Amino acid sequence: MIDITxxxxxxxxxxxxxxxxxxxxxxTRNLLSLVSVYALQSLMLVLIAIVLYMLHNTWxxxxxxxxxxxxxxxxxxxxxxxxxxxxxxxxxxxxxFLSPTTSLLISMGLMLVIYMVLxxxxxxxPDENRFFFFGAVLGISLMLMGMxxxxxxxxxxxxxxxxxxxxxxxxxxxxxxxxxxxxxxxLIIIDLVIVVLLTTILTIGLDSTLEDYHKRLHRxxxxxxxxxx
Amino acid sequence: xxxxxxxxxTVAALLLIAISYTPxxxxxxxxxxxxxxxxxxxxxxxxxxxxxxxxxxGNQFFFIDHLGIFEILITGIxxxxxxxxxxxxxxxxxxxxxxxxxxxxLFYGAWALLLLxxxxxxxxxxxxxxxxxxxxxxxxxxxxxxxxxARENIDAAIKYIFVASVAMLFSFVGLIFLFQTSRTVMGxxxxxxTALIANAASFPPGMMVAASALIFIGFxxxxxxxxxxxxxxxxxxxxxxxxxxxxxxxxxxVGIYGILRMAAIAHQNPAFASITPIIGxxxxxxxAIAAFSMLPQKNLKKLIAxxxxxxxxxxxxxxxxxxxxxxxxxxxxxxxxxxxxxSLFFSAGILHRQYRSHLSTDAVDEIxxxxxxxxxxxxxxxxxxxxxxGMPPFPIFFSKLFILLxxxxxxxxxxxxxxxxxxxxxxxxxxxxxxxxxxxxxxGVSMDTDRYPTPLSMKVPIVILLCLILILGIVFTSxxxxxxxxxxxxxxx
Numbered sequence: 001m002i003d004i005t006x007x008x009x010x011x012x013x014x015x016x017x018x019x020x021x022x023x024x025x026x027x028t029r030n031l032l033s034l035v036s037v038y039a040l041q042s043l044m045l046v047l048i049a050i051v052l053y054m055l056h057n058t059w060x061x062x063x064x065x066x067x068x069x070x071x072x073x074x075x076x077x078x079x080x081x082x083x084x085x086x087x088x089x090x091x092x093x094x095x096x097f098l099s100p101t102t103s104l105l106i107s108m109g110l111m112l113v114i115y116m117v118l119x120x121x122x123x124x125x126p127d128e129n130r131f132f133f134f135g136a137v138l139g140i141s142l143m144l145m146g147m148x149x150x151x152x153x154x155x156x157x158x159x160x161x162x163x164x165x166x167x168x169x170x171x172x173x174x175x176x177x178x179x180x181x182x183x184x185x186x187l188i189i190i191d192l193v194i195v196v197l198l199t200t201i202l203t204i205g206l207d208s209t210l211e212d213y214h215k216r217l218h219r220x221x222x223x224x225x226x227x228x229x
Numbered sequence: 230x231x232x233x234x235x236x237x238x239t240v241a242a243l244l245l246i247a248i249s250y251t252p253x254x255x256x257x258x259x260x261x262x263x264x265x266x267x268x269x270x271x272x273x274x275x276x277x278x279x280x281x282x283x284x285x286x287g288n289q290f291f292f293i294d295h296l297g298i299f300e301i302l303i304t305g306i307x308x309x310x311x312x313x314x315x316x317x318x319x320x321x322x323x324x325x326x327x328x329x330x331x332x333x334x335l336f337y338g339a340w341a342l343l344l345l346x347x348x349x350x351x352x353x354x355x356x357x358x359x360x361x362x363x364x365x366x367x368x369x370x371x372x373x374x375x376x377x378x379a380r381e382n383i384d385a386a387i388k389y390i391f392v393a394s395v396a397m398l399f400s401f402v403g404l405i406f407l408f409q410t411s412r413t414v415m416g417x418x419x420x421x422x423t424a425l426i427a428n429a430a431s432f433p434p435g436m437m438v439a440a441s442a443l444i445f446i447g448f449x450x451x452x453x454x455x456x457x458x459x460x461x462x463x464x465x466x467x468x469x470x471x472x473x474x475x476x477x478x479x480x481x482x483v484g485i486y487g488i489l490r491m492a493a494i495a496h497q498n499p500a501f502a503s504i505t506p507i508i509g510x511x512x513x514x515x516x517a518i519a520a521f522s523m524l525p526q527k528n529l530k531k532l533i534a535x536x537x538x539x540x541x542x543x544x545x546x547x548x549x550x551x552x553x554x555x556x557x558x559x560x561x562x563x564x565x566x567x568x569x570x571x572s573l574f575f576s577a578g579i580l581h582r583q584y585r586s587h588l589s590t591d592a593v594d595e596i597x598x599x600x601x602x603x604x605x606x607x608x609x610x611x612x613x614x615x616x617x618x619g620m621p622p623f624p625i626f627f628s629k630l631f632i633l634l635x636x637x638x639x640x641x642x643x644x645x646x647x648x649x650x651x652x653x654x655x656x657x658x659x660x661x662x663x664x665x666x667x668x669x670x671x672x673g674v675s676m677d678t679d680r681y682p683t684p685l686s687m688k689v690p691i692v693i694l695l696c697l698i699l700i701l702g703i704v705f706t707s708x709x710x711x712x713x714x715x716x717x718x719x720x721x722x
Contacts, residue, residue: 121435132409140402147395156387163391166398174405188401191364198368199390 007055011048011131015138018044018172022145025165026107027100031084034161035077041168042072049175061175064185068171071189076164076196083200084157103148111141132176139173142166160199167192231269231286231293232352238265239345246337252319252330255337260312262341266348267305274298279715289421292354295716296560300351300486303564306697307478307571308344310690314575315340315471317684321582322377322469332376339372343475350483356420356490357404360397363451363483367393370480374468385463392460393450400447400487406440407494425494426721434500441495441504445488452484452541455515462522465534470578473530477537477574478567485544485563492548493720505549512545513647520650523657529577529596529610532661533570536617539654540566546647547632555635556722557713562628565701569616569625572694575687576609583681597668602680607666609691614662616698618655624702 021041028034049065115137146169149162167188174185245258273281273293281293319336322328328336346369350362367390375386404420410432411425412418419425429437450457465473492508495501519539526532540562547559583603584596599607616623619630629651637644 121439143398143402150391150395159387159391163394166395170398170401170405173402188361191361191368194365194368195390195394198371199387 004055007051008131010051014044014048014051015134018138018142018168022142022165023104023107025161026103026145026149029100031157032081034158035081035084038161038164038168039073039077041165042068042077045168045171045175046073048172052175060185064171064175067186067189071193072164072168076193079196080157080160080200103145103152107141107145107148110144111137114140114144135173135176139169139171142169142172145169156199160196163195163199164192231273231281232291232349234269235266235345235348238262238269239341242341243338246334246341252323252333253316255333256312256316256319259315259337259340259344260309263305263308263312263344266344267302267309270298270301270305274302280719286352288354289419290355290358291349291352292423293352294719295712296486296489296719297351299560299564299712299716300482301348303482303567304344304347304351304479307475307567310571310575310693311471311474311478312340313686314474314578314690315469317687318469318471318578318582320684321681325585327377327379328469336373336376339369339376343369343373347479347483351486354421354423356407356422356425357401359422359487359490360401360404360447363448363487364394364397366480366483367397367451370472370476373472373475374464377467377469379467382467385460385467389460389464392457396450396457397447400444403440403443403445403447406436406443410436410440422490422494426497429494429497432498432500434498434503437495437498437500438503441491441500442507444491445508448484448487448491449511450484451487452481452544453515453538454484454511454541454545455518455538458515458518458538461538462531462534465537465574466528466530470530470574470581473534473578474571474574477534478571481537481541482563482567485541488545489548489559489720492551493722496551496720496722501551505551509546509549509643512542512547512549513643513650515539515542515545516647516650516654517542520654520657523654524660526657526661529580529661529665530574532658533573533577536573536654536658537566537570539651540570540617543629543632543647543651546636546643550632550635550639551722552635553717553722555632556717556720558628558631558635560713560716562625562632565624565628565698566617568694568698568701569613569623572609572691572698573613573617575691575694576606576613579603579606579681579683579687579691580610582683596665597670599666599668603683605683605688605691609695611662611666612695614658616695616702618658619651622702623698626702 018041021037021044024037025034025041028037046065046069049061049068053059053061053065118133118136118140143166146162146164146166149165150159151162153159153162170188171185239262242258242262245261246255249255249258273279279293279295279298286293319328319333323330323333343366346362346365350359350366353359353362371386371390374389375383407425408418408420411420411428414431414433415424415428446457450460453461465476468476488508492501492504495504516539519535519542523532523535523539526535544559544562544566547555547562580596580599580603583606616625619625633644633647636647
């Protein structure tokens with residue numbers, strides 16, 4: 001058990017870091033650092049879960065923290081980094097509709113809109129639900145920012161990262177509803193891992209021998225525009 | 230016991246697929262699995278008191294009510310026929326090299342798994358569990374789409390996964406809202422549909438609207454509602470036809486089922502009055518987009534895919550009207566649409582084999598001499614087309630009529646708009662059929678095209694489905710009526 005004001009301020013700091021990572025994911029072109037920033041973002045969620053655990057003392061939160069740490073901080077980033085190395089994509093310079101600056105501005109606007117809409121819907125929430133409110137605002141903003149990444153980038157791997165950061169938004173939101181049954185959180189992570197595996201494997205074709213990679217990649221135009229560093 | 234039976238069938242089928250070497254045997258495993266599923270469902274329907282409660286069923290995670298049995302029955306029938314159809318179809322794909330032999334196990338494995346997941350989704354009482362199964366259906370069906378070794382198939386599958394999964398995440402946020410609402414009202418948070426519908430009347434309207442809207446986004450994407458319909462024509466047109474039939478006949482139902490359950494909860498709440506115009510608007514927009522996309526369509530499978538979008542729009546309009554009578558006919562429409570659409574895709578599959586373009590699946594179908602080359606498929610398309618645009622002896626006529634009558638009593642203006650749109654869609658279908666099927670090459674030139682030897686296993690499902698549709702349209706037993714009434718009553722409309 002820790003002091004509630006301390007917990008609150010720690011969570012607030014973590015919130016800010018999460019927002020910064022989300023902004024980075026939206027604007028960066030370097031794929032390798034994108035993955036590590038995603039891992040960092042997931043780590044912040046783990047920390048938030050742990051702080052909340054110390055506050056509420058429900059074991060579900062600790063379990064969620066453990067699973068998130070294993071899957072999102074270690075396994076998924078490692079997997080994507082390995083794939084990237086094999087596929088040799090380092091940068092995703094193509095943005096479909098939005099340039100990084102515009103997407104940053106839009107996401108700031110989105111956050112404000114969500115704040116206003118949610119405070120209208122949830123208007124009159126009792127004080128104990130303040131965390132729920134902030135979690136909702138940040139979670140949904142994170143989701144929309146991830147969605148922007150998913151739909152504004154061209155490469156499937158970047159799209160996957162956008163989807164992952166959306167999922168982080170959902171998790172962030174879910175963390176503040178402490179009674180969500182654990183089995184459900186667990187199944188969602190399983191689902192996430194499958195989505196990641198499938199989409200990355202699909203992007204490099206269904207075969208996975210290394211010689212075939214290159215043939216397939218040529219066929220799928222995945223590495224035509226490779227850049228010299 | 231029932232869930233265990235379903236799972237055991239699937240495990241057996243998967244094992245058979247894993248140890249068998251010939252495509253025919255893998256196919257047999259899938260056919261057997263689907264037949265067993267259908268038998269189990271019929272057994273449930275005839276000999277069990279519904280809602281069923283036995284081992285593993287009737288707890289906080291799983292239940293089977295009339296709506297569940299209804300959906301599982303449709304699923305079983307279509308999967309059985311599609312598996313029979315796939316026998317000939319996949320052999321053709323292997324012959325032409327469009328499907329590699331190595332991917333066969335993956336294909337049939339995903340097939341068997343998909344059936345199980347869909348059935349489990351329909352058995353889920355817990356909405357979050359339903360959400361997860363619905364999400365898993367996206368993934369498994371994407372594998373089925375992507376197994377054809379073509380770049381555009383992989384593109385279509387990836388598009389499907391991203392659009393559906395991203396939208397489904399919004400649904401999940403909606404579920405969290407619902408959970409939080411139920412916690413503040415009932416004291417103990419729950420996502421059980423049966424508990425939610427019993428208490429929905431006292432939920433705060435603001436939260437109810439937010440939750441319903443978010444949940445609606447995800448399931449709208451699953452069922453191809455505008456503006457999330459973009460994946461649907463691509464995926465349905467590029468998948469192997471046996472899979473297209475499943476995607477259109479069964480998987481779209483998963484999305485509509487989710488919307489129906491959600492609407493049933495919201496209907497208990499005073500907030501429902503402010504949700505229905507939105508649902509109705511999306512329904513009309515969906516019909517409009519589909520109708521006008523059908524008009525210039527030159528590719529048969531895409532045309533049929535857009536017709537699915539149109540029918541989902543009609544269902545949505547029906548759900549928005551939400552009188553017991555209209556919901557009754559919405560359910561009937563779900564069934565009639567699934568069966569008609571499966572038969573259409575089966576027929577289109579034969580034509581696709583006959584006239585396949587080597588350039589791309591997107592290319593214009595070059596259909597000519599169709600009555601000489603593939604008379605059965607041609608009649609299948611004509612009759613199925615008549616069925617899907619709602620001509621009188623076919624069941625969709627009745628469901629459309631009563632849904633539109635219900636709509637007319639709410640807003641005659643919207644009814645007029647929808648009627649015009651439905652007319653446009655029907656014209657599009659008729660125009661395509663007339664222009665494509667009357668194309669005959671001049672004498673002497675035509676003999677260079679070989680006739681695709683359609684295997685019997687591809688013909689039989691079409692005939693069975695057409696007979697089934699006709700019977701459904703002509704015969705309406707009292708048992709059927711009371712069954713549908715029971716569903717409407719359980720949904721509390």
